Amino acid sequence: MLLALQADGGAAPAASPVAQGTGALMEMMGNMGGIALGVLVLLLIASLYSWTIILGKMGTFSKATRESRNFINAFRRATRLQEVAAFADNYKSSPLAQVYVDVYETYKRQTGGSGPPRNLTPLERSAQTAASEAITALERRLTWLATIAATSPFIGLFGTVMGVVDAFHGLGTAGAATLRAVAPGISEALITTAAGLFVAVPAVVAYNQFAARIRVFASATDDFCRELLNSLEEIPVRSSAAPREEQEVARGFHD
Template sequence: MVCTLAFATYFLQEDPSAAPPVAANSSALVEMIHNSGPVAFAVLIILLLASILSWTIMFSKWSSFSRAHTQSQRFLRAFRKSTRLSEIAAVADQFKPSPLVAVFTEIHDEYQRQNGGRGLPRNPVALERAAQTASSEALTSMESRMTWLATIAAIAPFIGLFGTVMGIIDAFHGLGTAGAATLRAVAPGISEALITTAAGLVVAIPAVVGYNQLTARLREFAARMDDFGRELLNAIENAAMVSPPSPSQQQQQPEEVRRRTF
């Protein structure tokens, strides 16, 4: 990296005329955008709004997913250190951004409805369905506004292409009206029209990357919720099969058995 910067600095010092082309290209781009027709300008405005919306969704989702990941790790540590379900239920709201809390709450409520939270559950299938329902609802909530990101990623290039096609039509229409069939006459109009295609790609590419990354995170959350649901059901069944021992016997039991006595 240092060598690259030094190399670039050397050429900039040796050739002072190296900087102006960048400024010239920038000014030419601004001039082409300024000279765009009403259709191309409207397309650029639409793409700008779509870009702002897509980046807002991506930043919002990354922030919420990061909080959910952090709280999920904390909730799992608290759950695995706990001795009773009631202890976790009392502090579950502290880990609310985590989708695991929804799974735990749904299973715990169903377990309480069946037999008051003691003994083997009368209907284990109902507990599994409760876990699946909670996972589905949590994922649906986390997927909110993701369809907008996918839509922007899919249609932004076509919106830009529409502006390009209309610009080329205007350029050739002006060429036919002027009657001057030269490259100098048609090149400015075509170059201005192609800006919308480039803008569409600039909007679509980050949206595609962001959508794919966020979708991968959602699949990870779904897998973690399924694993946690099975872990919680196993813990309930294992604890229910162990009869509550006397205090003296409880001290002699292994730590894992004492810990899972709910």
């Protein structure tokens, strides 16, 4: 028993399962062929680009949501269009502020910046165009994210097919059905398949989330367009109410 304990004490400690798995993975990647390595490099580039889009859109949408909330609160507290135009440039990331700036420019061309609008149709067109441009800007580069999500599994599948081909080639070269003959090809097939899924899954999830956020932005922008046009349409009512009140006050003084 003492000899056994001494033998166990002098042996080197066994490697951890994580280290063994990492070493095996690196060994398999070192034995890969050129086609499998090319597939992995292509998937790596696609993954880096998709994560660049994901992180960038997360920041863009967060800023647009925050500025839109602040802008609509300030818009509803303001009493004059000029007041809103003064601080609208501070919310350039908000699609609502972009709509307001374009509509207000059209309103100024009609009226010079004061008084009721002569025609609401150009204002409606300006609102629709500005809303479409703002939503299109938010959708920029999302098509690349959808493309990466759709094509990455097929790129990985191409590596899988080539790995199986290598496995059968090794089997035919060895002339015997042994694990050593098919192991390199099978390992290439499994690694490229996993890499394709690793790239595609985050891209799919992010694209669906961003598409849902864009629908929310589009709905909020449409609601703001109607609210803004209603405010512009009420200008004649407010402007005609003031002379009526002045006439009543003058009549009271005359009596």
